[in-house]
Amino acid sequence: MVVTRPAVRTLVAAAVISIAVGVAGCAAAVAPANTAYAADFEDARVRATSQFEHDVLADGKITRAEYEEAMQRFVACANDNAVDVSLIEQAGYFVYSVTAASSDSDAVMAACQVGNNQFIEPLFVDQLMNPDKKDIDEVIAHCFVAMKVVPPPFSKADLQRLFRSAGIVTYAVTGSSAAPLDATGVEVDEAAKAILDSPDASNCQANPSYDLLVSGDGG
Structure with missing residues (x-):
């Protein structure tokens, strides 16, 4: 196994852990x-x-x-x-x-x-x-744009909508509580799913600052 x-994230997708x-x-x-x-x-x-x-x-x-x-x-x-x-x-x-x-x-x-x-x-x-301890969802969204997974502008809210469109239940974490953003009943958008399954999107989800790693700015 x-x-x-x-993961250090406020948005967790079970399919990509x-x-x-x-x-x-x-x-x-x-x-x-x-x-x-x-x-x-x-x-x-x-x-x-x-x-x-x-x-x-x-x-x-x-x-x-x-x-x-x-x-x-x-x-x-x-x-x-x-x-x-x-x-x-x-x-x-x-x-x-x-x-x-x-x-x-x-x-x-x-x-x-x-x-x-x-x-x-x-x-x-x-x-x-997350070198600067920013909102991690915003860091992921920035990575998606930097790696040309999606075109700009693309925000934290856009990221959450993308996950829901792909039929993935995500979690918005505030303080010590986690509230599910339920995707139940949402028809799966295969285009959204394909975006999230792409190699660069997968890398951004595994490491929200993956774009810095690739560019050499991550150390």
Whole structure:
């Protein structure tokens, strides 16, 4: 099975959560230090339990090499405990392919995250996807335009309409609550579905800042 970490999004489409699309040249991706994530780094430094984590988090940024090392440490731990974990590249970050030899794989993976990728992984991926902590739906909409998936102008509301037209139930998240934007009873627009199924649209959904990754502005 493929396990993805929770996406940093206020718009979630169930059909695209586990998209696995490789990105050429993403080894240079860096989650740069910036004020938007300063509090997150400080919290992670306080909660970190290993010297490795403290060393990575000390300068307020996470390089691709540091992220990969954290992930490899996690994988090695899981594999040593009879859980076969492989990393799959997805739009600049990793998702997991997991084959468990026992029913306690979730517990093993949770334990192996501690001291390794517990804080480094989410911080790297969150910054990669949304470096300025903007409204994530607007970031996705911008990516759709930048990657020429749709012509401008194209807004957050247009994005939500596109998902509903494709028959996908999405969620508008406000604070801690999530209200479903119900697509029940909506006739599926095959043209809308084709747009969302296109490679660049899939990449923008997997990584809302995919356009920055492609252009080289993402680190």
